[in-house]
Amino acid sequence: MKITGVELRTVRMPLVSPFTTSFGTETDRLAVLVRVVGKAGRPHSQPVEVQGWGECVAMERPLYSLEYAAGALEVMRRFLVPVLFGQGPTGLGPDGEITAERVAALLEHVVGHRMAKAAVEMAVLDAQLRGTGQSLGGYLGAERHRVPAGVSVGVQPSIRELIDVVGDYLAQGYLRIKLKIRPGWDVDPVEAVRERFGDRVALQVDANAAYTLADARILRRLDAFDLLLIEQPLAEDDIRQHAELARLISTPICLDESIVSARAAADAIALGAAQVINIKAGRVGGYLEARRVHDLCRAGGIAVWCGGMLETGLGRAANAALAALPGFTLPGDVSASDRFYARDITTPFVLADGHITVPTGPGLGVAPIQDVLDAVTVDSTWLQP
Numbered sequence: 557m558k559i560t561g562v563e564l565r566t567v568r569m570p571l572v573s574p575f576t577t578s579f580g581t582e583t584d585r586l587a588v589l590v591r592v593v594g595k596a597g598r599p600h601s602q603p604v605e606v607q608g609w610g611e612c613v614a615m616e617r618p619l620y621s622l623e624y625a626a627g628a629l630e631v632m633r634r635f636l637v638p639v640l641f642g643q644g645p646t647g648l649g650p651d652g653e654i655t656a657e658r659v660a661a662l663l664e665h666v667v668g669h670r671m672a673k674a675a676v677e678m679a680v681l682d683a684q685l686r687g688t689g690q691s692l693g694g695y696l697g698a699e700r701h702r703v704p705a706g707v708s709v710g711v712q713p714s715i716r717e718l719i720d721v722v723g724d725y726l727a728q729g730y731l732r733i734k735l736k737i738r739p740g741w742d743v744d745p746v747e748a749v750r751e752r753f754g755d756r757v758a759l760q761v762d763a764n765a766a767y768t769l770a771d772a773r774i775l776r777r778l779d780a781f782d783l784l785l786i787e788q789p790l791a792e793d794d795i796r797q798h799a800e801l802a803r804l805i806s807t808p809i810c811l812d813e814s815i816v817s818a819r820a821a822a823d824a825i826a827l828g829a830a831q832v833i834n835i836k837a838g839r840v841g842g843y844l845e846a847r848r849v850h851d852l853c854r855a856g857g858i859a860v861w862c863g864g865m866l867e868t869g870l871g872r873a874a875n876a877a878l879a880a881l882p883g884f885t886l887p888g889d890v891s892a893s894d895r896f897y898a899r900d901i902t903t904p905f906v907l908a909d910g911h912i913t914v915p916t917g918p919g920l921g922v923a924p925i926q927d928v929l930d931a932v933t934v935d936s937t938w939l940q941p
């Protein structure tokens with residue numbers, strides 16, 4: 557495919573309710589979308605124009621990880637997108653041809669900025685697949701047509717409100733509850749959910765790196781509640797400390813922020829720092845690297861599940877396809893669109909019998925609804941060679 561232009565579009569979408577984690581409260585989602593336009597050659601016929609969408613998962617503020625939306629936008633505009641036009645240190649194919657499988661290598665000279673790179677690769681991959689007619693799920697190796705849906709529950713103002721929120725999600729049919737925890741909001745909320753809804757509810761917690769090894773005693777108290785896992789209890793770069801914590805608690809440790817690549821996953825597993833891995837394509841640099849993490853974990857008998865970054869329907873479609881790979885044996889944070897948004901920019905993903913359906917159309921299988929997209933657009937930049 558030869559890329560003829562790229563749009564970087566920033567959208568701001570209000571959340572249906574505040575989402576509080578150990579690092580702050582989100583009331584809306586600022587996201588940078590990438591739209592790649594190109595010409596895809598076809599054997600014995602004229603090239604056809606294709607376009608593809610990518611979603612950058614970097615949050616507005618660098619609180620989940622070091623990337624943030626405005627920074628990712630700048631890196632894409634100045635350093636990543638020009639490479640798609642042949643302006644990088646590594647040449648493109650004959651007459652400027654590029655494939656999605658080459659994007660990571662072409663961008664490798666830029667250090668880090670994995671979420672920005674992932675969005676660019678996703679848009680090229682979507683355009684490429686729309687050109688060939690293959691679905692993203694089919695391309696990645698999805699083996700299911702629907703995936704079990706879990707839901708992430710923020711820190712609530714009170715235990716009573718938490719019980720109401722969890723009860724509502726369970727009534728909607730969610731198959732797994734994930735509670736955000738932080739120092740001072742950990743044992744009590746977990747105990748209250750267990751007391752109210754019993755031991756049969758699939759329950760896990762996510763600390764977003766809010767604790768240290770000094771908190772081991774408190775984290776060990778969570779062992780009493782038969783949790784599926786505790787997600788990222790310690791800091792992103794506390795790999796040895798997570799391995800130490802794993803020896804002090806019986807709840808399986810799942811890493812999220814720490815797993816920035818397949819190599820990081822291999823290291824964390826080898827060091828005993830992770831017994832479960834939360835895979836997020838944006839965090840590891842793209843859906844192709846996410847599949848590598850999946851393959852590596854599957855070979856090593858490590859359960860994985862698909863994490864979420866409050867994606868619009870674009871990223872949600874891609875996550876559903878990824879979550880349908882065989883190694884994703886735990887429900888992920890692939891919730892319905894209305895978990896976060898009153899109006900998604902695509903046809904909304906809805907919960908059906910606790911599951912989200914994997915799109916089957918070419919590429920992502922979904923596309924933005926133009927007037928909805930325009931209504932939430934706060935900026936758009938068009939780049940061309």
Ligand SMILES: CSCC[C@@H](NC(=O)CCC(=O)O)C(=O)O
Nearest residue numbers: 577708764863864865866867889
């Ligand atoms: C604003 S918090 C985003 C990162 C967080 N994501 C979730 O809790 C799931 C959000 C979702 O369902 O998209 C995580 O650390 O796993």
Ligand SMILES: [Mg+2]
Nearest residue numbers: 762787788812
């Ligand atoms: Mg997490």
